[in-house]
Amino acid sequence: MMQDSTTETVSNGPANQNGGANMDGVLQEGTPKSATPLVDVTAADLLHLQQHQAFQVARQILLQQQQSQVQLQTRLNPGRKSPKLSDKQQSQLQVPVSVAMMTPQVITPQQMQQILQQQVLSPQQLQVLLQQQQALMLQQQQLQEFYKKQQEQLHLQLLQQQQHAGSKQSKEVSPQQLAFQQQLLQVQQVQQQHLLNLQRQGLLTIQPGQTSLPLHSLTQGMIPAELQQLWKEVTNAHVKEEHNNGSSNNGHRGLDLSSSAAPKNPVLNQHAATNGQYMSHKRDGSVLEEPSPHSHPLYGHGVCKWPGCEAVFDDFQSFLKHLNNEHALDDRSTAQCRVQMQVVQQLELQLTKDKERLQAMMTHLHVKSTEPKATLQPLNLVSNVTLSKSAPEASPPLSLPQTPTTPTAPLTPLSQTHSVITANSLHSVGPMRRRYSEKYNMPISPDISQNKEFYMNADVRPPFTYASLIRQAILESPEKQLTLNEIYNWFTRMFAYFRRNAATWKNAVRHNLSLHKCFVRVENVKGAVWTVDEIEFQKRRPQKISGSPALVKNIQTSLGYGPTLSAAFQASMAENNIPLYTTASIGSPTLNSLANAIREEMNGAMDHENSNGSDSSPGRSPLSAMHHISVKEEPLDPEDHDGPLSLVTTANHSPDFDHHRDYDDDVGHNDML
DNA sequence: AAAACCATAAACAAGT
DNA sequence: AACTTGTTTATGGTTT
Numbered sequence: 009m010m011q012d013s014t015t016e017t018v019s020n021g022p023a024n025q026n027g028g029a030n031m032d033g034v035l036q037e038g039t040p041k042s043a044t045p046l047v048d049v050t051a052a053d054l055l056h057l058q059q060h061q062a063f064q065v066a067r068q069i070l071l072q073q074q075q076s077q078v079q080l081q082t083r084l085n086p087g088r089k090s091p092k093l094s095d096k097q098q099s100q101l102q103v104p105v106s107v108a109m110m111t112p113q114v115i116t117p118q119q120m121q122q123i124l125q126q127q128v129l130s131p132q133q134l135q136v137l138l139q140q141q142q143a144l145m146l147q148q149q150q151l152q153e154f155y156k157k158q159q160e161q162l163h164l165q166l167l168q169q170q171q172h173a174g175s176k177q178s179k180e181v182s183p184q185q186l187a188f189q190q191q192l193l194q195v196q197q198v199q200q201q202h203l204l205n206l207q208r209q210g211l212l213t214i215q216p217g218q219t220s221l222p223l224h225s226l227t228q229g230m231i232p233a234e235l236q237q238l239w240k241e242v243t244n245a246h247v248k249e250e251h252n253n254g255s256s257n258n259g260h261r262g263l264d265l266s267s268s269a270a271p272k273n274p275v276l277n278q279h280a281a282t283n284g285q286y287m288s289h290k291r292d293g294s295v296l297e298e299p300s301p302h303s304h305p306l307y308g309h310g311v312c313k314w315p316g317c318e319a320v321f322d323d324f325q326s327f328l329k330h331l332n333n334e335h336a337l338d339d340r341s342t343a344q345c346r347v348q349m350q351v352v353q354q355l356e357l358q359l360t361k362d363k364e365r366l367q368a369m370m371t372h373l374h375v376k377s378t379e380p381k382a383t384l385q386p387l388n389l390v391s392n393v394t395l396s397k398s399a400p401e402a403s404p405p406l407s408l409p410q411t412p413t414t415p416t417a418p419l420t421p422l423s424q425t426h427s428v429i430t431a432n433s434l435h436s437v438g439p440m441r442r443r444y445s446e447k448y449n450m451p452i453s454p455d456i457s458q459n460k461e462f463y464m465n466a467d468v469r470p471p472f473t474y475a476s477l478i479r480q481a482i483l484e485s486p487e488k489q490l491t492l493n494e495i496y497n498w499f500t501r502m503f504a505y506f507r508r509n510a511a512t513w514k515n516a517v518r519h520n521l522s523l524h525k526c527f528v529r530v531e532n533v534k535g536a537v538w539t540v541d542e543i544e545f546q547k548r549r550p551q552k553i554s555g556s557p558a559l560v561k562n563i564q565t566s567l568g569y570g571p572t573l574s575a576a577f578q579a580s581m582a583e584n585n586i587p588l589y590t591t592a593s594i595g596s597p598t599l600n601s602l603a604n605a606i607r608e609e610m611n612g613a614m615d616h617e618n619s620n621g622s623d624s625s626p627g628r629s630p631l632s633a634m635h636h637i638s639v640k641e642e643p644l645d646p647e648d649h650d651g652p653l654s655l656v657t658t659a660n661h662s663p664d665f666d667h668h669r670d671y672d673d674d675v676g677h678n679d680m681l
Numbered sequence: 682a683a684a685a686c687c688a689t690a691a692a693c694a695a696g697t
Numbered sequence: 698a699a700c701t702t703g704t705t706t707a708t709g710g711t712t713t
Contacts, residue, residue: 473687492702516688522704529703536702548686 315348456480469505474520482540489530489537
């Protein structure tokens with residue numbers, strides 16, 4: 009009694025972990041405005057639209073990085089540089105895009121290594137992944153292309169305006185021009201930011217001569233004062249350059265992308281020196297000696313590999329000089345170093361993300377393969393998905409036993425409804441938000457059945473209440489009765505999620521059993537078993553869809569925000585939260601990501617729902633909806649018997665006639681975990 | 682705003 | 698003594 013007074017340490021554990029763990033450092037919604045105070049130039053309206061998108065993208069990244077930077081800065085320089093720094097920093101932050109990007113890491117090398125180690129890829133997977141990456145790069149390149157075009161257009165417009173205005177003096181331009189120039193600047197800045205980001209993610213290779221980026225990188229490590237100064241120079245020079253450029257020739261501006269920030273070397277344009285054949289005009293001054301290691305990852309193909317440098321050298325000596333000279337130990341270099349760390353980090357994340365994506369895709373495809381049949385033969389599907397589960401004695405009851413629940417709710421319509429939940433309905437999202445509460449209770453079984461594999465492997469919390477699940481467990485049993493332990497086992501067997509935090513959910517199960525009238529305890533020879541009183545169960549107030557809102561919320565929060573973010577970004581953010589949960593068979597990580605994807609959909613899926621009044625399947629889970637969505641995408645998939653990827657097969661999933669016994673044993677081990 | 686639900690945590694008791 | 702099984706109570710969050 010007394011001794012227990014100390015609150016259990018466990019208490020805060022699960023809840024907090026689930027809920028708040030990852031979200032702190034990640035970006036927060038707002039503050040977009042500050043980044044792009046675009047002036048409206050009617051002429052550029054169209055562009056705006058396009059640019060806006062680009063901005064969004066860039067902004068997201070920036071915000072994220074800004075945050076972490078500030079955070080870190082404050083952590084690193086609590087006292088010393090603080091006065092100056094914070095000062096400058098603020099001004100930096102004010103400059104819409106300029107800086108933001110220098111963000112020292114947040115990941116320790118060890119963490120990274122850990123990540124790496126945990127990601128075990130088969131060669132095949134790796135290959136696929138690589139392909140994916142390539143595709144990504146392609147995308148990025150296209151984006152770059154797009155930027156270029158934008159730039160050109162802007163230049164043209166600028167030119168026109170100038171001509172009209174008739175004045176070439178940058179200082180006395182019309183308000184319009186000013187505005188326009190501003191905009192131009194911003195656009196360029198954002199572009200650079202974005203490009204830089206891409207670069208850092210290793211998605212974009214900077215080519216020699218593309219000084220803009222390097223320069224930008226340089227900025228990263230600079231002392232604020234210096235930086236600001238430089239920024240001014242650059243921007244000014246840039247503007248002028250633009251003017252000159254515009255007025256004199258628009259012909260060979262082809263790839264002005266670089267010139268925007270690096271007016272100095274118009275000659276060195278990226279398209280020129282792909283192979284590093286160029287002589288770099290980079291300022292190379294005095295020669296400092298600093299013994300440098302022989303192995304130089306920083307030197308390759310005659311090019312200085314220092315991030316953002318790209319200087320070209322004929323011989324190694326020159327390079328060494330350059331290295332000592334340009335990349336000596338100073339603020340800038342260290343900053344760049346940090347940046348590089350971040351690059352690595354980014355890559356890690358990217359890799360993780362894509363890997364997960366890949367596996368999710370595979371998982372998805374696999375699942376999908378079983379889906380179509382569902383559409384065709386709702387009932388069979390269950391056994392289908394359940395595959396091995398050709399339970400001899402219990403086959404009929406097990407598949408869709410819940411029928412009993414509501415005579416009013418015919419099975420077929422039900423399953424049909426399920427399949428109906430397709431992209432269509434999804435898109436129709438509309439009016440009603442959330443759940444289709446009303447309606448009776450649900451046959452969650454179809455959902456469970458259909459998503460069985462998913463739940464078995466993915467560390468995703470099933471969107472059902474404990475009560476529903478317990479009921480399901482009991483109903484699935486041959487005799488419609490289970491001991492507590494058997495119920496436990498069912499949970500662990502059917503849901504990866506319940507293979508952890510046993511204490512928590514088991515308590516919840518017990519609690520539910522006791523609490524709800526619908527669960528009746530029956531004394532037995534061997535002890536006691538639990539049964540379900542359907543009537544009571546039905547009595548309960550119309551349940552909401554997937555049970556606990558808390559659950560859903562939980563799920564969603566654990567991943568970041570769903571709805572509004574672009575898929576890409578969401579992904580890129582989601583990865584921050586990737587749990588490294590390693591479980592059964594294949595890839596729990598994958599499944600996690602699958603879950604992510606699904607969750608994305610969930611937001612939508614859940615919304616539309618109520619559309620169908622006739623259906624009486626409130627228990628539908630978003631997940632199942634998701635499933636069908638996927639099915640929808642590829643309606644015809646006739647002979648996909650086993651599914652293309654046998655990956656998903658699980659140990660559990662083998663034939664299990666007397667599965668009860670089997671699992672009880674198996675799970676027994678797990679339980680000890 | 683209140684009621685109904687749900688999830689969690691936790692104290693306790695009785696049995697093994 | 699340590700667990701397991703059940704029962705209750707309390708708290709906090711969400712939906713209707």
